Amino acid sequence: MSSLKVHNSYSKKKEEFASIIPNHVGMYVCGPTVSGESHLGHARPFITFDVIYRYLKHLNYKVRYVRNITDAGHFEEEGRAAEDKISKKAVLEKLEPMELVQKYTNLFHWAMKQFNNLDPSIEPTATGHIVEQINMIEKIIADGYAYVVNGSVYFDVKKYAGKYPYGKLSGRVLDDLLETTRDLEGQDEKHNKQDFALWKAAPPEHIMRWKSPWGEGFPGWHIECSAMSTKYLGEQFDIHGGGMDLMFPHHESEIAQSTICNKHVPARYWLHNNMITINGRKMGKSYNNVIRLTELFSGNHELLTQAYSPMTIRFFILQTHYRSTLDFSNEALQAAEKGLKRLWEAYEELQKLEFDAYKERNEELEKTFYKLCGEFDEFMNDDFNTAKVLANMFTLVSNINSLKSGNLEKTTLSADCYAYVKKQFKAYVEDILGLQDENEDKRGRLNGVLDLLIDLRKEAKSKKDYVTSDKIRNQLNRLGILMKDEKDGNISYSFEK
RNA sequence: GGUUCCGUGGCCGAGUGGCUAGGCAGAGCUCUGCAAAAGCUUCUACAGCAGUUCGAAUCUGCUCGGAACCUCCA
Known part of the structure; x- marks a missing residue:
């Protein structure tokens, strides 16, 4: 190393x-x-x-x-x-x-x-x-x-x-x-x-x-x-x-x-x-272009089209090297918000992935996983290049999602490989980059309620009662909770911002 | 005016001589009761000019444009 x-x-x-x-x-x-x-x-x-x-x-x-x-x-x-x-x-x-x-x-x-x-x-x-x-x-x-x-x-x-x-x-x-x-x-x-x-x-x-x-x-x-x-x-x-x-x-x-x-x-x-700029100009009191953190979190500022969460801002900042200027814009923040969501969901998915005994070993894939995760260390050692760490993570996100959906066979990876990828991800996502679940507070007892609704929806679907199943999904959607039918028949959900 | 830095695809941004990150947006396809999500594919750029080199976004020079510091400033 x-x-x-x-x-x-x-x-x-x-x-x-x-x-x-x-x-x-x-x-x-x-x-x-x-x-x-x-x-x-x-x-x-x-x-x-x-x-x-x-x-x-x-x-x-x-x-x-x-x-x-x-x-x-x-x-x-x-x-x-x-x-x-x-x-x-x-x-x-x-x-x-x-x-x-x-x-x-x-x-x-x-x-x-x-x-x-x-x-x-x-x-x-x-x-x-x-x-x-x-x-x-x-x-x-x-x-x-x-x-x-x-x-x-x-x-x-x-x-x-x-x-x-x-x-x-x-x-x-x-x-x-x-x-x-x-x-x-x-x-x-x-x-x-x-x-x-x-x-x-x-x-x-x-x-x-x-x-x-x-x-x-x-x-x-x-x-x-x-x-x-x-x-x-x-x-x-x-x-x-x-x-x-x-x-x-x-x-x-x-x-x-x-x-x-x-x-x-x-x-x-x-x-x-380096500085955060806005329209290419340093954000500062003397330039009259500051957006306070409270304004950012609430969306209450004329330059903001929406609120941005603290984690979105953290992720936004980590996506660029610390010695480069970083230009603020709504577009850039929105991109960060979506990217972070995708990363976090894949990360949660990864932690749930279980090792299945080999059927056929895919050495190429294992090597890719080892390489991409191993490089996290290299990149951080090179003057804390969080941008590159995140880039690798997103490549891994695709792979993780493929494992989940079955595009890639879970049975082709070793237990060691699973363990290593999980360990590296946890260390980097949570301990080093310091990202955290923003929906934690919304989870908890809501989980139980959602599990119930998922059951009801599954039942309705199996009876081809799409009126009911759609009603459950659409109503939840209006509340900012997305239900997603998985390939394997399971239903998962995620919270919109 | 002095010093320093930067100019990458629609947007944000990695990247210091060859292998052309990544995110978001757009397009197509697959999966699906429909959706969503996801996957795959696609779009492929390095301000301009000249030079060095077998080869430059990456080195040198010039031009244009922008910024920071020289004052409190993250």
């Missing part, structure tokens, strides 16, 4: 993966900013790295997966009037940052559950690690790579770049940045335009503030990740993940901060997922 290779954004090459401590992996992924609702674009990294997390576990690594919650900064709820922040109002009338943060954190967790993402091992919050951040900043100041101006602290990028390869991750050249950086708030305080804030002094109306050696303020935008990843994963860890749009300045700054404090680039492998 091949070994795991990952595309490292830091070296811009595909590299053999080797963990620092054998059998253990430390992985840090930039989490959500909980000042608003997550949208479709946000779903991508969390699903991507969930699959990576699952796959590493499948490879028997003990993984510590850390994903932060950014709940500190310049907070203001989307659309909420800025006056809320003025402190003269009564406590209950004021925007309470923690309330806002709680609301969106809960919503985020709800969405992650919907997607069947596993919980990270540790989900630290920025507000819970102010002390660690302050300590780190002090260290950077002591080392001479940061300076204090009016209660704010800035990182001295120019000095850093003199000694370390600043811009390596994002392919940035310091001199170019000098030319192009636009005017930003607090620019006049910085020694150089490319410097970034480690700590910002809080103006009086700012609602989030903490005491620090430099006065009341709040942490800069990048220091939380450096502080929390160091705390929970160590000075150097294996994988750092996030969206490509975070490479600069966020991850570049993280590297600079950690390099000064810990004398290391924090992570060995930097993995970045």
Whole structure:
């Protein structure tokens, strides 16, 4: 079997993966900013790295997966009037940052559950690690790579770049940045335009503030990740993940901060997922083209012709490689929805298939099964190519359906082969790709009712009482339950979305 | 303006030198009381131009088109 290779954004090459401590992996992924609702674009990294997390576990690594919650900064709820922040109002009338943060954190967790993402091992919050951040900043100041101006602290990028390869991750050249950086708030305080804030002094109306050696303020935008990843994963860890749009300045700054404090680039492998686009454009607040997850699940958005389930979205995302852009459209989502349904039904069918003693062995067919299932591992080892895994699965779907219908003889395969295919499918469909049955809740006691109706329909059919049999089928159909006559005389059913 | 990336059939997307994934849609056939489902078959593409090569979607150059980052951003 091949070994795991990952595309490292830091070296811009595909590299053999080797963990620092054998059998253990430390992985840090930039989490959500909980000042608003997550949208479709946000779903991508969390699903991507969930699959990576699952796959590493499948490879028997003990993984510590850390994903932060950014709940500190310049907070203001989307659309909420800025006056809320003025402190003269009564406590209950004021925007309470923690309330806002709680609301969106809960919503985020709800969405992650919907997607069947596993919980990270540790989900630290920025507000819970102010002390660690302050300590780190002090260290950077002591080392001479940061300076204090009016209660704010800035990182001295120019000095850093003199000694370390600043811009390596994002392919940035310091001199170019000098030319192009636009005017930003607090620019006049910085020694150089490319410097970034480690700590910002809080103006009086700012609602989030903490005491620090430099006065009341709040942490800069990048220091939380450096502080929390160091705390929970160590000075150097294996994988750092996030969206490509975070490479600069966020991850570049993280590297600079950690390099000064810990004398290391924090992570060995930097993995970045690409963006979800809509009409070829990145989905983002500034483009005014976001579809929130709640809207997606409910279909309640002008761009949506219908609702899409969390699993449909998960499948949609996994059908393309994580480093490619993925373009949203109703057509594409509908295709994913149908594809997933077909895959899932065949998967359930497979688990029900029983081994029949040989009549005549079909070696060609067995070889095909072994090959297609074996390649799942190869494809995942090649930088987590879920798209190829799914392609193979669909080829297998045809074969499974043929076995079911008798187009292919069940008696031509060995028990070993059945067992292997079942095992691989289960491992990949459920454990690694993290797909799950969306109709589970509808099943249960409904099953018994449907079995009864199936019996009645069979009876009617055997008496050629097609009026009754059609009535049962058609009525159920109207309720979104499809009855299907199988070749062998059995009747099966499936739920429409 | 700088840096980087991309342009694959009706749509979404794999794919890095020869063997032309896969899903969805369309067409035909088979099965079937009728349907549905499923199976089989079919439609077969690599923005354009030039070059390298026995051979290119895949390498090089140019042209056109699009995007991301350079600002919070998954």
